[in-house]
Amino acid sequence: MPSPLFADHSADRPPERETVEALITQARRLRGGLDAVRRESTVDTDLDTDPQQRWQRALCDLAVHHLDDLGGHLDQLREGLPPEGADDRAAEAEPPAAPPEPEPPERGALLRRVGSAEWNLLTDEVSWSDELFAIFGRTPADGPLTLDELPSLVHPEDQEGLATMVTDCLVDGRPIDGEFRILRPDGSPRTVHMVGEPVLDADGSTACMWAVLRDVSELRRSQQAVRETRDSLHRERQIARTEHRLAVELQEAVLPPWRGSLRFPHGGPVALDLAGRYLPSGTRALIGGDWYDALQLPDGSTLLSVGDLTGHGVTATSGMAMVLGALRGMAVAGHRPGPLMGFLNQLLDTAAQPALGSAVCGRFDPAARTLEWAQAGHPAPLLFRGGTGRTLDPPEGVLLGATSGASYTQHTEQLEPGDLLVLHTDGLVPRRAQGADAAHEGAERLLALAPRFAATRSAQDCVRIVVEEFGTAEREDDACVLIARVGG
Numbered sequence: 001m002p003s004p005l006f007a008d009h010s011a012d013r014p015p016e017r018e019t020v021e022a023l024i025t026q027a028r029r030l031r032g033g034l035d036a037v038r039r040e041s042t043v044d045t046d047l048d049t050d051p052q053q054r055w056q057r058a059l060c061d062l063a064v065h066h067l068d069d070l071g072g073h074l075d076q077l078r079e080g081l082p083p084e085g086a087d088d089r090a091a092e093a094e095p096p097a098a099p100p101e102p103e104p105p106e107r108g109a110l111l112r113r114v115g116s117a118e119w120n121l122l123t124d125e126v127s128w129s130d131e132l133f134a135i136f137g138r139t140p141a142d143g144p145l146t147l148d149e150l151p152s153l154v155h156p157e158d159q160e161g162l163a164t165m166v167t168d169c170l171v172d173g174r175p176i177d178g179e180f181r182i183l184r185p186d187g188s189p190r191t192v193h194m195v196g197e198p199v200l201d202a203d204g205s206t207a208c209m210w211a212v213l214r215d216v217s218e219l220r221r222s223q224q225a226v227r228e229t230r231d232s233l234h235r236e237r238q239i240a241r242t243e244h245r246l247a248v249e250l251q252e253a254v255l256p257p258w259r260g261s262l263r264f265p266h267g268g269p270v271a272l273d274l275a276g277r278y279l280p281s282g283t284r285a286l287i288g289g290d291w292y293d294a295l296q297l298p299d300g301s302t303l304l305s306v307g308d309l310t311g312h313g314v315t316a317t318s319g320m321a322m323v324l325g326a327l328r329g330m331a332v333a334g335h336r337p338g339p340l341m342g343f344l345n346q347l348l349d350t351a352a353q354p355a356l357g358s359a360v361c362g363r364f365d366p367a368a369r370t371l372e373w374a375q376a377g378h379p380a381p382l383l384f385r386g387g388t389g390r391t392l393d394p395p396e397g398v399l400l401g402a403t404s405g406a407s408y409t410q411h412t413e414q415l416e417p418g419d420l421l422v423l424h425t426d427g428l429v430p431r432r433a434q435g436a437d438a439a440h441e442g443a444e445r446l447l448a449l450a451p452r453f454a455a456t457r458s459a460q461d462c463v464r465i466v467v468e469e470f471g472t473a474e475r476e477d478d479a480c481v482l483i484a485r486v487g488g
Contacts (some may be wrong), residue, residue, distance in 0.1 A: 001126075001240075009303055013376035017078065017303055017408075019353075020074060020077055020078045021078070023074055023173060024071065024074045024075065024078065024225060026070045026076060027067060027070050028071065028079065030067055030281045031064070031067045031068070031071065033114045034063055034064060034067065034388075034473060035061060035064075037226070038060045038064075045253075048410065049161045051197045053204050055423040055466045056089055059282040064222075066219075067470070069219075071464070076253065084345050096125070096333070098156075105294060110439075113130065113131070113133060113135065113214055113215040114212065114213070115129045115130075115131035115133070115134070115211070115212070115214075116128075116131075116132060116211070116212050116213070117129070117132055117133025117144065117210065117211050117213065118208055118210045118211075119146065119147050119208060119209045119210075120207070120208040121170070121206060121207060121208055121209070122201075122208070124146070125142065126143075126144040126145070126146055128140075128144035128145075131475070132213055134363065135190065135192065135215045135356065136153060136182060136184060137184030137186055137188070137190075138184075139184065142270045145162060146296050147166055147209075150338070151163065153182045153184065153185075153282060154181070154182055155181035155182065155183060155184075155189070155247070155371075157181075158180035158181050159180075161178065161180060162178075162180045165178050165194075166209075169196065169197070169198050169206075169209055170198060170206050170209060171206075171258075173198050173200065173206065173302070174198075175192075175196065175197045175442060176194055176195060176196040176197070176211060177195045178193075178194060179191060179192065179193045179194070179216065179361050180192060180194070184202075189217070190215055191215070191216050191217045191220045192213050192214065192215060192216070192442075193213070193214045193216045194212070194213045194214075195209050195211065195212050196210055196211030196212065197209070197210065198465045202251050203375050204315075207487075209241075211298075212394075226420050230397075232261075237402050238340060238356060240432050243313050244287060244313070246314050247287035247312075247313050247316070247317045248287055249315065249316045251287060251320075252277075252327075253456055254291070254292060254320065254321045254324055255278060255291060255292070255293075256292070256294065257277065261273055261274065261275050261458050261460040262274040262275070262294065263302075263461055263487075264295075264296045264297050264302040265300050265366055271366065271487040272302055272364060272366075272484045272485065272486060272487065273458055273459045273484070273485040274304075274459055274482070274483070274484050275295045275321060275458070275459035275460040275462065275463040275483050276294070276463065276468070276479070276480065276482040276483070277292075277425075277463050277467060277481055277484075278290065278292070278478065278480050279428070279467070279470060279471060279478060279479045279481070280478050280479070281427070281476060281477055281478045281487065286479065287312060287313060287316070287317060288308065288309070288311070288312050288316050288317075288477060288478045289308055289309030289310070289311060289312075289316035289317060289319055289320035289355075289357070290306075290307070290309075290320070290425045290426070290478050290480040290481040291305075291306075291307055291310045291320050291480060292304065292306045292423070292480040292481065293305045293306075293323050293324060293325075293328070293360050294482065294484070295328055295331065297331060297332060297363070298332060299334075300366060300367070301364055301365050301366065302363070302364040302366070302484075303327075303361070303363060304333045304361070304362040304364060304371075304423060304482060304484060304486075305324075305327055305359060305361045305362070305364070305422070305423075305482075306359070306378075306423040306424060306425055306480050306481075306488055307320075307323065307324075307357055307358060307359030307360070307376075307378065307400075308322065308357060308359075308378075308427070308480075309355050309356070309357040310355055310356045310357065310427045311355065315353060315355075316355075319348075319351070319355050319357075321347070322347070322351070323347065323357060323359075323400075323435070324343060325338065326343070326344060326347055327344060327359075327361065330343055330344075331363070336363065336410065337361045337362060337363055337371065337372055337373050337408075337410045338363060338374045338395070338407075338408045338409055338410035339408075340374070341361060341374045341375075341376050341408035342398070342406065342407060342408050342422050343360070344357075344359065344376070344400050345376065345398075345401060345402075345403075345406050345408070346404075346405075348400045348401030349401050349403075349404050352400075354401060355401055356399050356401045356402060357376070357399065357400040357401060358375075358377040358378035358399055358400065358425075359375070359378050359400060360374070360375040360376075360379070360381060360423055361371065361373060361374055361375075361376045362374075362379065362381065362423070364415075364484070367368060367418065368413050369414065369415045369417075369486060370413065370414055370415065371413045371421070372397060372410055372411075372412050373395075373410060373411060373412075373413070374395055374397055374408045374409065374410040374411075375395060375397045375399065375408075375468070376395050376397045376399055376400045377397065377398055377399035377400070377402070378397075378425075378426075379395070379424060379425070379426055379442065379443060380392045380394040380443075381422065382419050382424075382425045382443060382446055382447060383413065383415075383418065383419060383420070383421060383422075384419065384420040384422065384450050384454070385419050385452050386419070386454075387422075387450055387451055387454040388450050389422075389446070389447040389450040389453075390447070391443055391447070392411070392413055393411065394411075395408070395409040395410050395411045396408065396409045397409070415486050416486065417486055417487065417488040418485070418486060418488070419485070419486040420462065420483065420486075420487075421454055421457075421483065421484040421486075422445050422446055422462075422466075422481065422482075422483050423481070423482040423483075423484075424442065424446065424479065424480065424481040424482070425480045425481075426479070427477035427478055427479035428442040428445075428446075428481070429471045442470075445467070445469065449465055449466070449469060452465050452467065458466070458485065459483040459484060462483045462485070463481065465484055466481050468484070
């Protein structure tokens with residue numbers, strides 16, 4: 001069944017010139033659109049470090065080669081058509097012009113990559129086209145190569161395959177369809193695709209062999225680039241999945257194992273009702289260095305802390321594990337929150353992999369109902385009392401790891417029975433805002449929950465409210481929240 005495109009033409013008629021012109025125009029438009037995609041895919045992107053972009057660029061390059069070849073074939077088809085009749089087509093408008101950018105492939109470029117040859121076995125005559133001389137890096141003055149001389153320019157690893165193809169053609173009359181690599185006299189390698197057939201005499205013996213040879217070097221290089229970048233992308237994804245799994249396992253091993261509410265100190269007259277939650281990022285692919293922690297200390301006080309290290313993945317979670325371990329150890333050793341922050345800053349500043357972090361650390365004294373706390377570039381705790389909330393005035397403190405020898409002051413807050421403390425990291429809200437604006441937005445939304453917090457009976461109920469408010473947001477970063485209710 002004929003193609004619908006030519007359904008109104010007889011089968012033996014060549015395609016009309018206007019149809020071929022329209023196809024050429026479409027091919028050029030596709031070529032222009034593909035170049036636009038190539039430009040967009042490399043804007044503000046480091047191809048050396050992004051395997052996804054390298055793979056996409058390689059696919060674009062391969063598509064370019066195919067479109068260039070298609071354009072060359074259509075040009076060749078147009079050149080072989082008879083000129084349009086002046087009586088019925090001269091008045092027709094010219095086909096739409098190709099986009100001015102990018103320039104269409106140079107006319108005749110494909111033809112220069114295709115040559116022909118004929119080897120006469122009866123007269124030993126050899127005939128090469130000018131294009132074939134160019135493909136092999138020879139001039140007509142050098143003369144064509146016989147079938148016996150041809151392997152002298154073929155890559156050693158491909159000589160046996162070429163000999164097999166030629167022998168099968170000459171002896172068994174099989175068509176030739178295969179590729180081999182050549183090394184031109186100037187040392188440059190090329191890949192050649194050869195198709196050919198034997199020409200038989202009246203006795204059925206092979207009289208000569210003709211072949212069409214095409215230089216497919218650029219096409220094969222593009223295909224190889226696609227394979228390599230695809231494999232590189234696969235490896236990168238495998239590594240990313242492995243690192244993500246390790247980061248999750250490390251985080252689960254470090255963050256508090258308790259679920260639900262926790263009461264510190266055990267058996268004391270005044271206890272803190274505690275609950276915390278880790279909120280993953282919207283994609284769940286980015287495991288950061290956020291933490292929350294509560295620890296009963298030897299003197300009966302309770303350590304409360306939340307913090308966040310920059311970065312994601314194993315590096316961030318391992319750094320978080322180091323900082324949290326040091327914080328616990330120094331708190332158990334009796335260091336107050338202010339000096340403790342100074343030690344953490346020194347730890348990050350001198351670490352083998354320097355990092356920045358923010359943190360808030362508090363020490364609750366159940367006997368005096370006081371919270372002694374310090375912060376390092378972190379959102380201050382929120383205090384809820386009597387159905388309203390406010391942000392505690394933060395003491396001075398810069399980001400951990402930002403500068404050597406930084407000092408951190410501390411404040412003391414008098415608490416009352418029923419007070420609610422909310423400690424959180426700044427990743428609670430989506431990144432419509434950045435930095436201090438994001439932290440301020442998160443604090444304002446938490447303060448607006450004061451009436452709902454006042455109606456709860458436990459810290460765990462308050463955490464559920466926070467998760468309802470923030471848990472479904474498409475955050476670009478993970479977050480933590482720790483809530484402590486002061487007992488009577």
